[in-house]
Amino acid sequence: MTSIKKRLLRTAALCLLVLLTLASLGGCSASGNRSEYVSDTQSEVGTREPQAPQPKRPRVALTFDDGPHNVRTKLIVDELNKYGYHATFFVVGNRVDGTEYRGGDAMVYAAQNGNEIGIHGYTHEMSVKYSSCSDERYEYEISNTARAILEKLPDYEIRLMRPIGGAISEQRVRESPYAIINWSVDTLDYTFRSPEGDTEQIDAIVQNALADVSDGDIILMHDIYNNTYEATVIILARLHEMGFDVVTVSELLGEELSAGVRYTRGKNN
Ligand SMILES: [Zn+2]
Numbered sequence: 001m002t003s004i005k006k007r008l009l010r011t012a013a014l015c016l017l018v019l020l021t022l023a024s025l026g027g028c029s030a031s032g033n034r035s036e037y038v039s040d041t042q043s044e045v046g047t048r049e050p051q052a053p054q055p056k057r058p059r060v061a062l063t064f065d066d067g068p069h070n071v072r073t074k075l076i077v078d079e080l081n082k083y084g085y086h087a088t089f090f091v092v093g094n095r096v097d098g099t100e101y102r103g104g105d106a107m108v109y110a111a112q113n114g115n116e117i118g119i120h121g122y123t124h125e126m127s128v129k130y131s132s133c134s135d136e137r138y139e140y141e142i143s144n145t146a147r148a149i150l151e152k153l154p155d156y157e158i159r160l161m162r163p164i165g166g167a168i169s170e171q172r173v174r175e176s177p178y179a180i181i182n183w184s185v186d187t188l189d190y191t192f193r194s195p196e197g198d199t200e201q202i203d204a205i206v207q208n209a210l211a212d213v214s215d216g217d218i219i220l221m222h223d224i225y226n227n228t229y230e231a232t233v234i235i236l237a238r239l240h241e242m243g244f245d246v247v248t249v250s251e252l253l254g255e256e257l258s259a260g261v262r263y264t265r266g267k268n269n
Pocket residue numbers: 065066120124164165
């Protein structure tokens with residue numbers, strides 16, 4: 001073989017090697033595309049399979065006693081609206097139809113925004129315990145609060161009552177046309193009401209509300225204090241971050257809700 005032929009053969013062999021290498025690279029690339037395609041197809045098939053039920057979001061009920069308050073109740077409702085949350089307001093009758101706190105319109109505003117209204121008492125005299133007061137006084141407190149609510153909210157279906165201080169005799173629970181709602185978390189917010197705007201006081205309310213919060217809790221607060229409003233702003237933001245829904249007591253208890261029964265919390269999801 002001449003040296004020219006040898007050089008030609010070497011060149012041809014080199015070209016063949018280059019072509020084979022290119023083909024092999026192309027093959028890898030094609031194979032890569034194919035595997036992507038398969039995986040896309042599998043994921044498409046996956047989406048057609050029945051969906052597993054989504055885990056339910058944990059829920060709590062925020063409850064506000066002793067209002068309504070013409071300013072603070074409305075501010076709390078506006079804050080709830082930012083998240084699509086709803087709370088329950090256990091109102092004092094003479095703060096609905098009387099001049100103290102001038103809260104009647106605030107109660108209507110709360111109800112119009114999807115919040116629940118329940119009975120607390122008409123005068124909120126701490127010496128009047130539903131566990132021991134006379135039948136006449138008990139009837140006066142409850143029926144006058146119901147009347148005050150219905151004067152502002154005709155046809156409203158009142159389902160809930162929270163006794164002053166949570167105290168009520170078992171017989172009155174059984175005979176009540178309302179579900180009796182106590183609580184599982186006490187924020188003790190009334191002890192942190194002054195000085196107003198004090199960060200430590202507000203943080204204490206937030207801590208009490210959230211330190212051990214869990215699915216089904218009923219949280220006790222009072223919508224007449226500025227620090228409670230400031231704490232509520234933080235509590236709602238944290239509950240939202242934690243993935244909680246904030247619902248009314250009737251929503252929390254659902255089908256379990258029954259007149260003549262006392263509840264301290266909802267059941268877990
Ligand atoms: Zn109260």
